[in-house]
Amino acid sequence: xxxxxxxxxxxxxxxxxxxxxxxxxxxxxxxxxxxxxxxxxxxxxxxxxxxxxxxxxxxxxxxxxxxxxxxxxxxxxxxxxxxxxxxxxxxxxxxxxxxxxxxxxxxxxxxxxxxxxxxxxxxxxxxxxxxxxxxxxxxxxxxxxxxxxxxxxxxxxxxxxxxxxxxxxxxxxxxxxxxxxxxxxxxxxxxxxxxxxxxxxxxxxxxxxxxxxxxxxxxxxxxxxxxxxxxxxxxxxxxxxxxxxxxxxxxxxxxxxxxxxxxxxxxxxxxxxxxxxxxxxxxxxxxxxxxxxxxxxxxxxxxxxxxxxxxxxxxxxxxxxxxxxxxxxxxxxxxxxxxxxxxxxxxxxxxxxxxxxxxxxxxxxxxxxxxxxxxxxxxxxxxxxxxxxxxxxxxxxxxxxxxxxxxxxxxxxxxxxxxxxxxxxxxxxxxxxxxxxxxxxxxxxxxxxxxxxxxxxxxxxxxxxxxxxxxxxxxxxxxxxxxxxxxxxxxxxxxxxxxxxxxxxxxxxxxxxxxxxxxxxxxxxxxxxxxxxxxxxxxxxxxxxxxxxxxxxxxxxxxxxxxxxxxxxxxxxxxxxxxxxxxx
Numbered sequence: 001x002x003x004x005x006x007x008x009x010x011x012x013x014x015x016x017x018x019x020x021x022x023x024x025x026x027x028x029x030x031x032x033x034x035x036x037x038x039x040x041x042x043x044x045x046x047x048x049x050x051x052x053x054x055x056x057x058x059x060x061x062x063x064x065x066x067x068x069x070x071x072x073x074x075x076x077x078x079x080x081x082x083x084x085x086x087x088x089x090x091x092x093x094x095x096x097x098x099x100x101x102x103x104x105x106x107x108x109x110x111x112x113x114x115x116x117x118x119x120x121x122x123x124x125x126x127x128x129x130x131x132x133x134x135x136x137x138x139x140x141x142x143x144x145x146x147x148x149x150x151x152x153x154x155x156x157x158x159x160x161x162x163x164x165x166x167x168x169x170x171x172x173x174x175x176x177x178x179x180x181x182x183x184x185x186x187x188x189x190x191x192x193x194x195x196x197x198x199x200x201x202x203x204x205x206x207x208x209x210x211x212x213x214x215x216x217x218x219x220x221x222x223x224x225x226x227x228x229x230x231x232x233x234x235x236x237x238x239x240x241x242x243x244x245x246x247x248x249x250x251x252x253x254x255x256x257x258x259x260x261x262x263x264x265x266x267x268x269x270x271x272x273x274x275x276x277x278x279x280x281x282x283x284x285x286x287x288x289x290x291x292x293x294x295x296x297x298x299x300x301x302x303x304x305x306x307x308x309x310x311x312x313x314x315x316x317x318x319x320x321x322x323x324x325x326x327x328x329x330x331x332x333x334x335x336x337x338x339x340x341x342x343x344x345x346x347x348x349x350x351x352x353x354x355x356x357x358x359x360x361x362x363x364x365x366x367x368x369x370x371x372x373x374x375x376x377x378x379x380x381x382x383x384x385x386x387x388x389x390x391x392x393x394x395x396x397x398x399x400x401x402x403x404x405x406x407x408x409x410x411x412x413x414x415x416x417x418x419x420x421x422x423x424x425x426x427x428x429x430x431x432x433x434x435x436x437x438x439x440x441x442x443x444x445x446x447x448x449x450x451x452x453x454x455x456x457x458x459x460x461x462x463x464x465x466x467x468x469x470x471x472x473x474x475x476x477x478x479x480x481x482x483x484x485x486x487x488x489x490x491x492x493x494x495x496x497x498x499x500x501x502x503x504x505x506x507x508x509x510x511x512x513x514x515x516x517x518x519x520x521x522x523x524x525x526x527x528x529x530x531x532x533x534x535x536x537x538x539x540x541x542x543x544x545x546x547x548x549x550x551x552x553x554x555x556x557x558x559x560x561x562x563x564x565x566x567x568x569x570x571x572x573x574x575x576x577x578x579x580x581x582x583x584x
Contacts, residue, residue: 003311004127007091008084015080016135022080023139026073029066031147034281036063041277077136085131092124096313104320105391106351111313114197119313122192123306130303137292145289148282159276162257163283166250170290173246174297177239182301184236189305191229198225240298247294251287255280319351320390322411325404339403340367340529341388341499346397348383356395357383358552365545370522370530372540374573375549381533382423382503384549388531389418389501401499416440419492421505423533425484427476432461433468435487436494443494454520455490456513457483481508489517493525500530506539514539537574546570 008016036059043056100108100116111119202209202218209218262276341364348358358380365371373381386392387399390406399406406414427435436451437443443451448468452458460483464470476484485508492500500521506514518539521530534540541560548556548563548570556567563570 003314004088004092004307007095008088009091012084012087015084019077019080019084019135020139022073022077023136024143026070026077027140027143027147029070029073031144031151031282031285032066033063034278036060036066037281038278081132081135084135085128088131089124089128092127092310093120096120096124096310099314099316102318103316104318104393105386106319107316109351110316112193112197114200115193115309116313117200118189118193118196119306119309123189123309126299126303126306127310130299134296134299134303137296141289141292141296144285144292148285148289151282158261159258159279159283162254162261163286165257166254166283166287167290169250170247170287170294173243173250174290174294177243177294178297178301181236181239181298184232184239185302186305187232188229188236188302189309191225191232195222195225195229198222243294243298247287247291251284254283254287258283320393323405323408324410325408326410326413339364340369340401341365342398342400342403343387344398344400346384346387346394346399348380348387348392348395356552361397361554363545363547363554363557365529365531367529368527369544370532370542371545371547372532372534372543373547373549374534374537374540374570376573378551379549380552381549385501385503385531385533388499389420390414412440416495417498418501419495419497419499420501421485421488421492421503423504423507425476425481425486425488425505425508427472427479427484427487429474430472431466431469432464432472432487435472436491438491439495441491441494447494447496448490450524451490451494452487454493454517454524455486456509456517456520457486457490460486482510482513485509486513486517493521498528500525500528502530502532502534504533504535506532506534506536511538518542537577548573 039059040056040063043052043059096119100120198218198221202222209215258276258280343361343363346358346361347356349356361384363371373384375381383392387394388401388406390411393407401409401414401417428438432452433445433448436448445468449458452461461467461470472478472487476487479487485505489502489505492502506517509517514536515538522542532540532543537560540546544559545557546560546563547554548567550569555569556563558566564574
């Protein structure tokens, strides 16, 4: 829990120090009230005291000043505590978001998307609530309890025994809550994760669900998660329901006990009645102090679980660390000018996996060459090219660009060299223009238009309302799959990179558009190295090199004609798509 406090700024600690002082002042003012009240009662009962009325008014004024001072202190304390908790919450959200942004795919696979969303929202809110409500209680309760107990010591052992009995009853209630309710609270966050996961899955796959008439199946899944969360909440809240009536009963019972005991032990009506009223007030303060601590005990379990979940993300070690190399013009003569991208004995396996996904892959690529990858599903094509932009790092071997290991590159420098288009085109809410000029492109309008033209997207963009300023919905849900892919390709082109990576980025395009796009790419990006993952032979047959993968092994490399002659795996794939005549 204490690890989250490092996200407070120094000014917040200054505010916290100020808050502690104000709370001490508030407690002192609250506990001075019964003293003045007892004095007023004595003056009211003793009519022969000189200046009786003025003394009553003076003590009444002191009481009013203490009440107003306590109120002002409470308002100021609430203001600063709210400020501290809100700032901590904001800092935690930013830190959590930045941390997730820095994750490689390896780290992202450790946490589900639904869980990361819950940790960024619900879990941080729980921590904020503890700081906002718990700070005052945690500071105020011990001071109030100790101060009140020291004040009432010696005012009647009978009353002290009654107060101790009330405290014991409060402790028993607290133990009941801890034993039965806390495990329920700990389970709530996991159940919330599950509910978010099912909800997100349902919203993402709504088209498939409707097309498959699977609404009842999905409703049943949601109902199961929702019912589990509801039952857990109800169970915890039923236990918590005994708190308020239980505490009210204890406070009322303690007041009655003090009055009942007072009726027997009063000897001097003037002195003992004022003592009884003072004791009643202080006894209530003791009970209130324990009630405040119980509030902490209620909030603490859930907040501790949330803080642990937040720290799990923040303390996750990044497997991919940015290097220091930033000189984009560097070239290692030892590698040779002909070899621009080199894979040296590269093997890869996923974290905690036993088997390798890629086995001893070696090849070199000249600057400006087009290299294609083909193979059956699961052969490792996407994994292989993901090693270039360091979405994963090679387990063994090296990936070199310009003679420099990609692990040595500064991440921003490496990313600037690469125009990456993933398997599923990703668009962000905004406009066509903002999606093309994305990140650090700083592309002008002419570059954007040219990129759209090369990506064969100009026609449909010009027909959209607003053209370049046409709205794109979150996830690109208002454009088709092929349009989404072409806009994603245009974004990569607008970066004017040294290396293009197209990870099966033409799969949603028709053959005619596919051919036009590849022709335009070859004509307008001459000198740029291209890596293309594809399933269609027609998409890759004109590549300078085609690399054939099978179960993580490189089983062939060469041109289309060479592989037809000497690579059975490639020929089998080719014949499954085209006839002998078409392959020639």
